[in-house]
Every structure is written in C-alpha cells, then in structure tokens.
Amino acid sequence: MRILDIIFIMLVGVLAVLVGYSTNKNIYAICFGVAGLLLAFFVKFFTYKMRKVNGQRIFFSILGILLGFVIGRLLFNLLLPVLKVTNIPLLYIRIIFILSASYFLGIVFYFKSFEIRLFGTIGEIKPRRHLKDEERHENYKILDTSVIIDGRIADISETGFLEGILIIPRFVLNELQQIADSSDSLKRQRGRRGLDILNKMKKGIKTVVQIVDDDFPEIREVDEKLIELAKKFDAKIITNDFNLNKVAQIHGVNVLNINELANALKPIVLPGEELTVHVIREGKDPNQGVGYLEDGTMVVVEDGLQYLGKKIDVVVTSVLQTTAGRMIFAK
Numbered sequence: 001m002r003i004l005d006i007i008f009i010m011l012v013g014v015l016a017v018l019v020g021y022s023t024n025k026n027i028y029a030i031c032f033g034v035a036g037l038l039l040a041f042f043v044k045f046f047t048y049k050m051r052k053v054n055g056q057r058i059f060f061s062i063l064g065i066l067l068g069f070v071i072g073r074l075l076f077n078l079l080l081p082v083l084k085v086t087n088i089p090l091l092y093i094r095i096i097f098i099l100s101a102s103y104f105l106g107i108v109f110y111f112k113s114f115e116i117r118l119f120g121t122i123g124e125i126k127p128r129r130h131l132k133d134e135e136r137h138e139n140y141k142i143l144d145t146s147v148i149i150d151g152r153i154a155d156i157s158e159t160g161f162l163e164g165i166l167i168i169p170r171f172v173l174n175e176l177q178q179i180a181d182s183s184d185s186l187k188r189q190r191g192r193r194g195l196d197i198l199n200k201m202k203k204g205i206k207t208v209v210q211i212v213d214d215d216f217p218e219i220r221e222v223d224e225k226l227i228e229l230a231k232k233f234d235a236k237i238i239t240n241d242f243n244l245n246k247v248a249q250i251h252g253v254n255v256l257n258i259n260e261l262a263n264a265l266k267p268i269v270l271p272g273e274e275l276t277v278h279v280i281r282e283g284k285d286p287n288q289g290v291g292y293l294e295d296g297t298m299v300v301v302e303d304g305l306q307y308l309g310k311k312i313d314v315v316v317t318s319v320l321q322t323t324a325g326r327m328i329f330a331k
Contacts, residue, residue: 009037012036016039061106064102067109068098068106069101071105072094076094140164141165141166141235141236142226142235143166144241145175145179145194147258148194162207166201166207166238168209168211169211169212170212170214172226175222176198223243226244231252237253237254239257240257240259266326271316271317274314274316276311276313278291278311279301279309282308288304297326298327300327301314301331302330315330316329316330
C-alpha cells in the first residue's frame with residue numbers, strides 16, 4: 001500500500017511539473033511541481049483520515065453535500081430577481097449559497113446518519129466480517145450472553161444514554177442459539193428471550209448493533225474470548241456477570257455492569273423516612289419480617305413477623321450497602 005502511495009505522489013508531482021513546462025517558463029514548472037506535491041500529500045492525508053470514519057457516515061455526508069448543492073442553486077434561482085437589483089456580482093452570491101447549503105446539510109447528515117433509515121436498512125443488525133484496525137477508534141461496547149438474556153440493555157439503549165456501537169460477537173450469538181435449542185425448557189426459554197431482545201434492539205432507531213465474526217479458536221471459554229476481543233479493539237464489555245466483571249478488571253478491560261447501574265439508580269432512603277412495605281416472609285432473627293420495595297430492595301422489619309402477608313407503614317432505622325445491593329432496616 002505504501003508503494004502505491006509513493007507512486008501516486010510522484011505521478012501527481014511529475015504531471016504538475018509537465019503542466020508548468022507547457023507554459024514555457026521554468027519558474028512555473030517549479031511552482032506547479034511544488035503545488036502538485038502539496039496536493040498529493042493533502043489527498044493522501046485526507047484518505048488516511050477517512051479510513052477512521054464509519055462508511056455510513058461518509059455515504060450520508062456525500063448525500064448531504066450533493067443535496068445541499070441542488071438546494072443552494074434552487075434558492076439562488078428563486079432569489080435571482082431580487083439579487084439582480086443589487087450591485088453585488090451574482091457569481092459570488094451563487095457560490096456562497098451553494099457552499100453554505102452543502103456545508104450545512106453535509107454536517108447534519110454526518111451527525112444524524114445513524115438515525116436515518118434508507119429503505120428500512122439503516123440501524124438494523126448487519127453481519128460484518130471482521131473489525132478492521134481503522135475502525136477501532138469508534139466507541140464500541142461488547143454485549144455478553146447474560147446481559148442480552150437479562151433484557152434491560154434494550155430499555156437502556158432506547159433511552160439514548162448508551163453512546164457508540166453495540167457489538168454482538170458471533171460466538172455469543174452461537175451460544176444464544178444453543179441455549180434456545182436446549183432440551184431444558186428453562187434454558188430454552190432464556191435463549192429465546194435473548195434472541196427476542198436482539199430483534200427488539202435492531203428495530204430501535206437509537207441503537208446501532210453490529211455482529212462481528214472475530215473469534216479466537218484457541219480459546220474455549222466465551223468469557224475469555226470476550227476479554228480478548230475487548231482488548232483487541234479497545235472496547236468495553238457490558239455484562240451483569242459478577243465473575244466476568246472481576247476477571248475483566250484483572251485484565252485491565254473496562255466493564256459496564258448493569259446490576260451496578262441499577263443499584264446506583266435506586267432511590268436514596270435515609271433513617272427516619274417512612275415507607276410502606278408488604279411483609280412476605282420471616283427474617284433470620286426472631287420476630288423479624290421481610291418485605292421488598294418496588295425496585296427489589298430488601299426491607300427487614302423488626303417485630304414485623306406478626307404482620308406477615310400485610311402491608312404496613314414502617315420507619316427506616318438504618319441502611320446497609322452490601323455487594324448484593326442495598327438493605328434497609330426498619331421498625
């Protein structure tokens with residue numbers, strides 16, 4: 001590839017020199033040669049930068065520029081009778097209209113490219129062979145099997161809080177398929193739920209999902225493959241698997257844990273606040289009753305056993321944060 005780049009630069013430079021010599025002035029040949037080399041280096045630099053840009057963004061940017069060119073000319077023609085009255089050269093006004101419209105629509109189409117559907121294809125799950133080196137600069141997040149089956153990732157992605165591209169490795173999709181085909185009814189239900197979640201996510205306009213075929217045949221464990229894929233492409237892993245979370249941190253891979261996010265979003269309860277709790281079972285200590293808030297937070301009620309099966313008003317006495325979540329003690 002570098003040889004082709006060198007040939008291209010030299011060819012443009014030589015052609016520019018020949019154009020300069022055609023004017024029968026040596027100084028023009030030198031000036032044209034320098035200008036040709038600068039142009040060739042600029043084109044090379046521009047193409048290098050464009051490799052890091054998603055192809056969908058490039059397509060829609062070009063589409064926006066072309067559309068802006070047409071709209072700019074139409075606006076100029078509409079205002080031509082008024083502009084003729086002024087003393088400003090019409091050529092300059094036409095150039096300003098066309099450049100402004102092309103720049104504006106090119107920028108808008110670039111940043112909104114993933115929200116635009118063309119014949120119902122943009123935004124859907126599209127198989128991709130292998131992620132290339134120049135694509136690593138995108139904001140990638142890899143989903144593991146557990147977080148797909150969990151299902152909350154679909155709701156989170158629809159809120160728009162997740163930026164970048166969600167990656168589904170082919171080996172994760174294969175694991176989901178195996179679970180969905182399991183003879184165990186519970187596993188089969190979980191696998192089919194995961195596939196339904198993926199179908200839901202591919203229809204969301206705020207979600208960009210890509211299936212990639214990058215694999216590591218020498219590694220058998222799916223969790224280890226996820227870690228290697230994340231390290232290879234400098235991506236984050238989204239999971240709710242506690243063990244994967246810890247192992248990934250040891251390898252220096254960033255992890256977004258759905259359970260930690262859920263705990264962080266639970267409302268803050270302070271001692272002295274009143275709550276309404278449905279006591280559903282007895283606690284570990286004598287006379288204790290246990291209930292749960294709507295978000296799943298456990299509430300241990302002192303002397304609450306006598307109210308088993310009833311809803312009661314309690315006062316918070318203390319709050320304990322554990323690795324499993326938040327626990328509230330009340331009376």
